[in-house]
Amino acid sequence: MGEIQPEIYILSRDAEESARLNRQHEILLEIYGNNLIHPSIPKENLHSVADLATGTGIWLRDAATVLSMWNRNPSSPYYLHGSDISSAQFQPIPAQANAEIQLSLQNCLEPFPAEHHGRYDFVHVRLLVGALRKGEYELAIKNVFDILRPxxxxxxxxxDMNSIRSDISPQPPSLIEARGLLLDSLNKSDLYTKPAGHIKSGAERIGFGNLHIEEYNSTARPHLRDWSRAWLTQGLQSLIPMSLIRLGKASEEDVAKEMAEELMAVxxxxxxxxxxxxxxDMVIGRKPERLKNAL
Structure with a gap:
């Protein structure tokens, strides 16, 4: 497993970015066919849930609603816990009957406090492609393993950053340039451009079973055409300035933002x-009921 390096998160944590994350959550739900939790995971057995790198906490908000429909037994409350390396984007989550919801500071690359070990029925992680270096994924996966119950x-x-493309040929030059800047920046920073396969193989080495990858393509849902394009435009505009700086194409943030705005206008x-x-790509796995080294 790799050593923890200084944080490399390339997006801001201001109100504008928080709003973008919340809009992104809504479109991802649409891409997944409104399956917040993959259908292969039995929701009736989820009483304790963790959301790593929770951001604004919006995934937990919807998880509380989904689980409330599956868990109607007042004598069986459920617990939701969101964690992130920064609390700057935490937003209030509406209270739910029969539920306890908490947010806390936690680097997913650091071991969780002992009270979290073996506590959760389900752990959710999303969009760390720009935050974890190649050698850091197994650290995060090991921490997921530790906090899950058998x-x-x-x-x-x-x-899958390589999959960003249009439905015409040849591809629009501005799309080729924007995608190239993003991919070159990720590669230069020792980041995966398509992490899912590495997450799956790392999870297998650590001891997870029942592993599979589900692919969802936004173009498979025609009603998302305009929404998806707007989301990608916002995402690229947020990511490109730092990409330009990392690649040495701009020396200052203001210059990088101006260059990004010009590219995105085209x-x-x-x-x-x-x-x-x-x-x-959605990677799903299960911690064995009985560990190999158990008596």
Whole structure:
């Protein structure tokens, strides 16, 4: 397993970015066919749930609603816990009957406090592609393993950055440039551009079973055409400035933002009438009921 390096998160943590994350959550739900939790995971058995890198906590908000529909027994309350390396984007989560919801500071690369070990029926992780270096994924996966109870499930969602493309050929030049900047920046920073396969193989080495990857492509849902393009435009505009700086194409943040705005203005014109999509990979796995070294 790799050593923990200084944080490399390339997005801001201001109100604008929080709003973008919340809009992103809504479109991802649409891409997944409104399956917040993969259908293969038995929701009736989920009484304790953790959300790592929770951001604003919006996933937990919807998880509380979903689980309330499956858990109607007042004598069997459920517990939801969100954690993140920063509390800057935490937002209040509406109270739910028969539920305890908490948010706390926690680096997913650091071991969780002992009270969390073996506590959770389900752990959710999403979109750390720009935050974890290649050698750090197994640290995070090991921490997921440790906080799951035997028989518990995890669900980890990541973008396949290589899949960003339009439905026309040749591809719009601005899309080629934007995608190239993003991929070059990730590669230079020792980040995966398609993490799902590495998450699956790392989880297998650590001891997870029942592992599989579910692929969801935004272009498979035509009603998301305009929404998906707008989401990608916002995401690229947020990511490109730091990519330009990392690649040495801009020395200052203000200059990088101006360059990104110019590129994205062309992108909006060239892609105004095309479908632009990407693939989301969802890795699902289960901690064995009985560990190999158990007596």
């Amino acid at each position: 028989g518990g499930y995890f669900q980890w969602e990541e973008i 992108f909006k014109r060239e892609c105004a009438e095309v479908t632009v999509g990407l693939t989301m």
